[in-house]
Amino acid sequence: xxxxxxxxxxxxxxxxxxxxxxxxxxxxxxxxxxxxxxxxxxxxxxxxxxxxxxxxxxxxxxxxxxxxxxxxxxxxxxxxxxxxxxxxxxxxxxxxxxxxxxxxxxxxxxxxxxxxxxx
Numbered sequence: 001x002x003x004x005x006x007x008x009x010x011x012x013x014x015x016x017x018x019x020x021x022x023x024x025x026x027x028x029x030x031x032x033x034x035x036x037x038x039x040x041x042x043x044x045x046x047x048x049x050x051x052x053x054x055x056x057x058x059x060x061x062x063x064x065x066x067x068x069x070x071x072x073x074x075x076x077x078x079x080x081x082x083x084x085x086x087x088x089x090x091x092x093x094x095x096x097x098x099x100x101x102x103x104x105x106x107x108x109x110x111x112x113x114x115x116x117x118x119x
Contacts, residue, residue, distance in 0.1 A: 005062030006039055015071055016042035016056060017063035019083070028082045033067050033091070035077030045078060049094060 004018035015035050022030040032051075036042035039056060046054045063071070070091045071079055079091040 003061040004056050005059040006042075006056065007063050007068060009068075013037055014039055014042060015063045015068050017061060017067055018046070018054065018056065019061060020051065020054070022082055026082070030080055030082050031067075032094075033063060033071040033079045035071045049097075 004016065006014050006016045008014050013035060014037070015033065016039055018032045018034075019029050020032060022028050032046060034042040034045050036045060043054050043056060071077055074091070074093065076093055076095070078094045080094055080097055081089045081091050083089075
């Protein structure tokens with residue numbers, strides 16, 4: 001079940017945190033952090049990345065102070081990480097997720113490194 005929440009900052013912007021199934025299809029949930037002017041724009045940024053069924057209902061899992069700091073200090077204002085079983089995992093920019101999804105898609109379609117080397 002996806003969960004999430006938001007935190008309004010003193011300057012009026014909002015940090016939205018959502019826990020969703022991993023877009024990589026590895027079965028582990030992923031946590032997304034978005035900095036935007038308001039909640040609607042934050043959800044739109046995620047939907048524009050291909051995460052279509054993204055909704056924020058309630059404020060059950062608001063972003064922690066560490067998550068807010070991470071997203072404020074990132075130039076894109078859009079981070080993600082899988083929720084680790086043990087230990088801490090680093091936050092990654094969404095560009096890394098898009099590259100990983102493209103790589104997995106290439107491997108599944110047979111256009112991976114082995115297919116390129118065979119040409």
